[in-house]
Amino acid sequence: MKRRLKERYQAVAWQEPIILELGSPGERGVLVPEAGEEIERVAGDVLASIPAEVRRKDVPRLPELAQPHVLRHYLRLSQMCLGTDLNLDISQGTCTMKYSPKVNEQMAALPEMTELHPYQDDDTVQGILEIMYRFERILKEISGLDRFTFQPGGGAQGIYTNACLIRAHHESRGDKQRNEIITTIFSHPADAACPATAGFKVITLMPDENGYPDLEALKAVVSERTAGMMITNPEDTGIFNPRIREYVDRVHDAGGLCSYDQANANGILGVARAREAGFDMCHFNLHKTFSSPHGCAGPASGAVGVTAELARFLPVPVVEYDGKRYRLAYDRPDSIGRVRGFLGNIPVVLRSYAWSMSMGPEGLRMATDISVLNNNYMARKMAAIPGVAIPYPRASHRLDQIRYSWEPLRQATGVGTHDVRRRMVDFGLQSYFESHHPFVVPEPFTLEPCESYSKDDIDEYVEVLRHIAEEAYTNPEIVLTAPHRSTISRIDESALDDPERWAMTWRAYLKKRKKR
Numbered sequence: 001m002k003r004r005l006k007e008r009y010q011a012v013a014w015q016e017p018i019i020l021e022l023g024s025p026g027e028r029g030v031l032v033p034e035a036g037e038e039i040e041r042v043a044g045d046v047l048a049s050i051p052a053e054v055r056r057k058d059v060p061r062l063p064e065l066a067q068p069h070v071l072r073h074y075l076r077l078s079q080m081c082l083g084t085d086l087n088l089d090i091s092q093g094t095c096t097m098k099y100s101p102k103v104n105e106q107m108a109a110l111p112e113m114t115e116l117h118p119y120q121d122d123d124t125v126q127g128i129l130e131i132m133y134r135f136e137r138i139l140k141e142i143s144g145l146d147r148f149t150f151q152p153g154g155g156a157q158g159i160y161t162n163a164c165l166i167r168a169h170h171e172s173r174g175d176k177q178r179n180e181i182i183t184t185i186f187s188h189p190a191d192a193a194c195p196a197t198a199g200f201k202v203i204t205l206m207p208d209e210n211g212y213p214d215l216e217a218l219k220a221v222v223s224e225r226t227a228g229m230m231i232t233n234p235e236d237t238g239i240f241n242p243r244i245r246e247y248v249d250r251v252h253d254a255g256g257l258c259s260y261d262q263a264n265a266n267g268i269l270g271v272a273r274a275r276e277a278g279f280d281m282c283h284f285n286l287h288k289t290f291s292s293p294h295g296c297a298g299p300a301s302g303a304v305g306v307t308a309e310l311a312r313f314l315p316v317p318v319v320e321y322d323g324k325r326y327r328l329a330y331d332r333p334d335s336i337g338r339v340r341g342f343l344g345n346i347p348v349v350l351r352s353y354a355w356s357m358s359m360g361p362e363g364l365r366m367a368t369d370i371s372v373l374n375n376n377y378m379a380r381k382m383a384a385i386p387g388v389a390i391p392y393p394r395a396s397h398r399l400d401q402i403r404y405s406w407e408p409l410r411q412a413t414g415v416g417t418h419d420v421r422r423r424m425v426d427f428g429l430q431s432y433f434e435s436h437h438p439f440v441v442p443e444p445f446t447l448e449p450c451e452s453y454s455k456d457d458i459d460e461y462v463e464v465l466r467h468i469a470e471e472a473y474t475n476p477e478i479v480l481t482a483p484h485r486s487t488i489s490r491i492d493e494s495a496l497d498d499p500e501r502w503a504m505t506w507r508a509y510l511k512k513r514k515k516r
Contacts, residue, residue, distance in 0.1 A: 009428040011487045012079040019073055020506045023065035030067070061506075080487040082430045084293075089430030090461050091401065091448040097430070098266075099452035100291045104354045108347040118342035122327045128346060129326035133319045135353040142364070143262070143282055144275020145305035150286075151315045151344040155263045156190035158283030158302025159230060161315065162259040163198035164336045165281060165306065166228040168313040169257060172334065178227035182251065184213040186235035186403075189436045191261050200227060207440075211239045211392030218247055222254040232261040233277075236436065236446065238375065240267070240397040248278035257281070257310075265289045266450050267372050267399030270365035274305070281306045290352035301348040315339050370451040371400045374458060378402075378449050381462045387412065387469045391441050401448035403441050410443050415472035415479045417443045420465070422490075423482035427464045 035043070047055065065073070082089065089097045107113070116125060136148045152158040163181065170178045181195035184205045192202045203221050205213040213231070229251045234240040241247070248258045260274045260282035266289050274282040286301040287294045294300060306314060316335045317328035328343075359367065379402055382388050387409025390402060410416040421431035435444035449458050472479050483489065495501040503509035 009426060010485045011082075011425075011428075012076075013487045014076040014080060016073065016076045016080070018506075019063045019065070019070075020061075022069060022073060023063055025064055027064045027066055027069075029065055029070055082425070082428070084430075087428050087430050088453075088457055088461050090453060090457070091432045091446055097294075098291065098450040100293050100351070101355065101358070104291070104351040105293075107354055108350050113347060113350060116346075122325075126326055128350070129319050129328070130321075131353050132343070132346070132349060133321050133326055135349055135356070136319065138353070138356050139284065139303060139305060142269060142273065143284075143305050144273040145279075145282060146308040147311040147314060147318070148303055148305045149314045149318060149344075150301055150303050150346070150349050151338065151340050152283070152302035152304055153340045153345055154287070154300035155188070155261075155283060155285040155302040156194060157339060158285075158304045159188070159190045159259070159261060160194035160197060161302070161304050161336070161339050162230065162281050162283060163195040163200065164339070165304075165310055165313045166195075166257050166259065167198060167200075168334070168336050169310060170227055172313075175255075177225055178256065180221075180223070180225045181227055182218065182221060182229040182231075182256075184231055184235065185440055186211075186213075186237050186239075187230065187232035188236065188261055188263060191230040191232060191259075195228075195230060207392070209392075209394070211235075211237055211395040212241050212243070213247065215243070215246065215250075218250055222250055222256070224255065226251060226254045226256040228257040228259060228280075230259040230261060232264055234264050234267060234397070234399045234401075236264070236401070237392065237395075237403040237441070238267075238398045238401040238446075238448075239392065239395045240272075240399050242397055244277050252278065259283075263288060264400060266448075267368055267375070267401075269368045270361065271368055280310060286348050286352040291355040292348045292351040299345040299348055301345045301352070303349075317343070367451040371449075374449040374451065374453055375400050375402065375447075377455070378447060378458050378462060381458070382447070382465070385462070385466045385469050387415075387472065388465075400450060401446055403435060403444050403446045405441050406443040406445060409469060409472055413472040413476045415476050417445050419479050419482065420445070420468055420472075423468045423471070423479045424464060425483040425486045427467075429461065429464055 084097050084099065091097070112127070116128060122129065132150060139148050140146065149161070152161050166181070170176075179199070179201055180203055181200040182203045182205065183191040184207070186207060192204060196202050205217050208214045229247065231247070233244050251258050257280040258278065260277065260279040262268075262274065262282050263285040265284055269289070281304065283302045283304045284290065286292050286303055287299070292301070304314070312332065312334040313336055314332070315338055316332050317330045318332070320327055320329045356364065376398060379390065379398065382404060383390060387406060389405040389408050391405055406415070406417045406420060417434055421434070424431045433446045435441060435446060468479060500512070503512055
């Protein structure tokens with residue numbers, strides 16, 4: 001590790017323009033053939049059904065480049081980025097950046113998958129329907145719940161789906177007064193934002209002195225207005241609440257439903273299930289726990305599971321099997337309808353199914369054991385770094401991650417968590433996830449060494465953080481002015497608060513440039 005620290009990592013910097021500034025008029029990478037007479041005859045006038053006022057008046061301005069130039073452009077951009085295949089990136093979100101087997105990527109890229117069309121007849125897609133049905137059975141066993149949908153396009157949309165299911169349940173009973181959802185400050189922010197989007201009032205519980213949601217506060221806020229509770233466990237501090245059933249029972253006693261946010265399921269597979277904790281519904285992030293790459297905010301899949309009593313409300317369609325044939329069932333009058341187009345991100349389901357089948361029950365449990373072992377091994381090493389604090393030290397159930405604090409380092413040196421993140425880039429490491437806002441833990445940073453990281457990986461990552469902490473005490477300026485060997489030396493963050501200094505599209509950029 002000392003040899004590694006002495007090496008001067010240097011990011012590749014191409015000063016690459018954006019693609020719309022490259023190329024020349026008339027240059028082409030591919031010539032798209034015009035539709036033949038037979039296709040025109042069958043398709044007819046494809047614009048006839050589109051109102052004139054929503055049709056383009058001008059041809060869209062697209063980049064005009066030859067294939068080699070396109071290839072060079074994106075390869076250069078890839079060389080200017082840190083990523084999981086080249087760098088250590090422990091804790092870029094909960095389980096997101098663990099290694100995902102490339103064979104599953106190859107499987108998802110097969111023409112049998114990529115050439116499927118969502119409007120095909122059920123008889124022509126029996127293969128993928130069987131995979132969806134089989135993977136639903138796997139998740140049913142893992143969670144203890146009775147039915148699943150893969151339609152939500154990510155974890156937040158899965159939480160939103162659960163909020164809609166809670167609303168549909170109470171409406172079906174004629175109970176219109178239940179308009180409050182309870183969550184916790186260390187649950188994922190979507191557990192507050194999504195029910196608010198669905199029309200609920202949100203009540204947020206703060207932690208007690210041990211880092212657990214305050215049970216007495218929960219008892220004080222449940223009422224005849226309580227529609228449900230949406231909670232992450234283990235929370236984003238890594239603390240697992242062993243008394244979670246008491247919280248669930250308290251909400252049930254008040255007539256509410258309970259939704260288990262299991263995006264942090266990497267430390268509980270094969271150990272703890274939603275069923276035994278009393279939950280009515282849950283969601284898994286397949287793009288995290290089940291080893292499908294996240295892909296920079298997508299593609300993703302927030303698989304939602306429910307009890308048999310709530311299954312009638314699930315989005316349509318669901319996959320059914322009569323012993324001979326798989327089909328998509330649409331005739332579900334109590335369904336909340338669609339929450340996303342078609343069936344969801346099915347390639348994510350395919351990758352997750354392949355990973356689960358290759359691991360088997362014993363492998364899934366082993367992944368959990370290694371995740372928890374890695375996290376606690378890392379915690380012992382992190383605790384020895386000057387300037388690091390571990391909030392809520394009395395909490396004994398730390399699973400797959402921990403939210404640490406650089407507050408002692410900041411008080412002693414002026415170097416805070418943002419500064420450390422920028423300095424990490426100089427050693428070729430992907431910087432860590434800090435915390436959702438607000439920063440309840442001061443100067444937070446969250447590390448999550450899930451099952452695909454080795455002891456050497458963890459040792460290297462910790463040693464870099466130790467080195468940066470030592471720099472903060474001896475030469476803080478080198479940390480405060482970092483990064484020094486990155487593609488971009490320093491971003492002017494003041495521009496983020498000035499709409500006149502940024503543009504979300506190329507067209508908007510050109511308009512603002514003309515004004516200047």
